[in-house]
Amino acid sequence: xxxxxxxxxxxxxxxxxxRVLVLLVVIAVSVVVLFTWVFPxxxxxxxxxxxxxxxxxxxx
Amino acid sequence: xxxxxxxxxxxLVVSGVVVLLYVVYLLWFTGLETERAQRExxxxxxxxxxxxxxxxxxxxxxxxxxxxxxxxEDEEVALGDAFAALWFERDxxxxxxxxxxxxxxxxxxxxLRSGPGHYPLSDRPGGAGNLAIAGHRxxxxxxxxxxxxxxxxxxxxxxxxxGREWVYAYREQRIVAPTDVxxxxxxxxxxxxxxxxxxxxxxxxxxxxxxxxxxELLGDPIESTARxxxxxxxxxxxxx
Numbered sequence: 664x665x666x667x668x669x670x671x672x673x674x675x676x677x678x679x680x681x682r683v684l685v686l687l688v689v690i691a692v693s694v695v696v697l698f699t700w701v702f703p704x705x706x707x708x709x710x711x712x713x714x715x716x717x718x719x720x721x722x723x
Numbered sequence: 724x725x726x727x728x729x730x731x732x733x734x735l736v737v738s739g740v741v742v743l744l745y746v747v748y749l750l751w752f753t754g755l756e757t758e759r760a761q762r763e764x765x766x767x768x769x770x771x772x773x774x775x776x777x778x779x780x781x782x783x784x785x786x787x788x789x790x791x792x793x794x795x796e797d798e799e800v801a802l803g804d805a806f807a808a809l810w811f812e813r814d815x816x817x818x819x820x821x822x823x824x825x826x827x828x829x830x831x832x833x834x835l836r837s838g839p840g841h842y843p844l845s846d847r848p849g850g851a852g853n854l855a856i857a858g859h860r861x862x863x864x865x866x867x868x869x870x871x872x873x874x875x876x877x878x879x880x881x882x883x884x885x886g887r888e889w890v891y892a893y894r895e896q897r898i899v900a901p902t903d904v905x906x907x908x909x910x911x912x913x914x915x916x917x918x919x920x921x922x923x924x925x926x927x928x929x930x931x932x933x934x935x936x937x938x939e940l941l942g943d944p945i946e947s948t949a950r951x952x953x954x955x956x957x958x959x960x961x962x963x
Binding site (some may be wrong): 710 | 741745749830832835840842857858859860861862863867899901902903904906907922923924928929930933935
């Protein structure tokens, strides 16, 4: 059985600019998701000092 | 396979750093946001509210001697604007917070970033019903961090937008579930006296329960403006 060499791996890799672009897109999407949904949800879960607001979020 | 494991490892490291930064932001930097908002509220307060108790300590006109002005009494305060000023005293010394806290109109999480917030359908300061105010226990300046230190004999001072100071005597505190909306009712203590209800998180750093502090008005109440007839209606307006 033949083993792949580092040169083979390099030829199978995507071009560098595509990999950088994918990384940037992943980071941008993660930041949007974190600040739009995750952090507000965590804040609601741990920092809500009001009474009754949970009733509004609970399905009747 | 090695690349997948390495990638997963980096993902965990980055996630850990993001969570750490978020906690640092919540614990320290949210306070700066609230501090700035309180400064702005103080500025607008000084422009709209007659000179008096906040600056001088005692009201120029005790509540029972102020002439009523129906138009002003019915004034709607826009969400996010300064609704009242609040502080706590024990034997003439400030407790809970060294500063006067400016209460915003409305009690959404967004509005509470500026300071304590007034539940929209609850009564006004000095009203015959229940004046309800929520505030953060931790983060965003933690205005109610030490709310649990209040004991018998302490007083809760509220100045309304006409500069009148209303004093409530501390009565009771209790730990309740976040869904116990009865605490916002017109007469939660069943005493028939005009009441102030303060709500905050319990324990610190968690919203699993709520710490509730009640006080009763000292002096004569004015006509109530509470618009919610049931605690559920008041709670229904929490989200603004």
